[in-house]
Amino acid sequence: MNKQNLIIYDFNELFSILIEIKSNLNFNLLNVSKKEFSELKLDNLSSYLIITKKKIQNLENQIVLNNYPLKITKIIEIINIHFLKIKFIQQSDIDLGFYKLNLNSRKIFNDKNELSLTEKEANIIIFLKKSEKPVSIDELQRQVWGHNSKLETHTVETHIYRLRKKISNKFNNHDFIKSTKLGYNIK
Numbered sequence: 001m002n003k004q005n006l007i008i009y010d011f012n013e014l015f016s017i018l019i020e021i022k023s024n025l026n027f028n029l030l031n032v033s034k035k036e037f038s039e040l041k042l043d044n045l046s047s048y049l050i051i052t053k054k055k056i057q058n059l060e061n062q063i064v065l066n067n068y069p070l071k072i073t074k075i076i077e078i079i080n081i082h083f084l085k086i087k088f089i090q091q092s093d094i095d096l097g098f099y100k101l102n103l104n105s106r107k108i109f110n111d112k113n114e115l116s117l118t119e120k121e122a123n124i125i126i127f128l129k130k131s132e133k134p135v136s137i138d139e140l141q142r143q144v145w146g147h148n149s150k151l152e153t154h155t156v157e158t159h160i161y162r163l164r165k166k167i168s169n170k171f172n173n174h175d176f177i178k179s180t181k182l183g184y185n186i187k
Helices: 012-020 034-039 072-092 119-130 137-145 155-171
Strands: 004-009 027-032 048-052 062-064 093-095 100-102 107-109 114-116 177-180 183-186
Touching: 004 012, 004 034, 004 072, 012 027, 012 072, 048 072, 062 072, 072 093, 100 119, 114 155, 119 137, 119 155, 119 183, 137 155, 137 183, 155 177
Parallel strands: 004 027, 004 048, 048 062
Antiparallel strands: 093 100, 100 107, 107 114, 177 183
16 A cells, blocks of 8 residues: 655754654655645645644645644644544545445545445455355355355355345346356456
8 A cells, every 4th residue: 555645844843853853654644834835736636634733724634733732742743643543534435336335434425425335245245245256155164154065055046135125226227236157256
């Protein structure tokens, strides 16, 4: 994964301190003035956090440091905690084409609707999405349910049937989980 970027906004004193210990930091440093900030393209940065003395209106991912004095170790701790939160949020949504799956809430959603899933349903979708080829019933039993032998019941088929029905009813999508001779897949 790309390194995270700490943008130090109009805070030269902090930049001077952090640049001295840069080799011990696990993020990139960018020092920007007010003028440079307006030209900065935040969309081009994979992950960023802005640290400033005064809050910048209508901007996410920022830390305002205005309670002094602060130890540098405390500042770095605050920065690292914020980066962990950003990473957690970024990793919580899985792109499923027309939909996204939020792992924290176990909800699948698009621009118009959202649907709550069980933990097993979310695990089925994740496993099918990660697989590049159709997944057999036996493999789903082993990987999602943790069973090593064939079950007498139709557990996998029942879960897939119910999941398809839920998605079909909520999103009017009858082709989200495809079934082939080789198994199930999500395109």
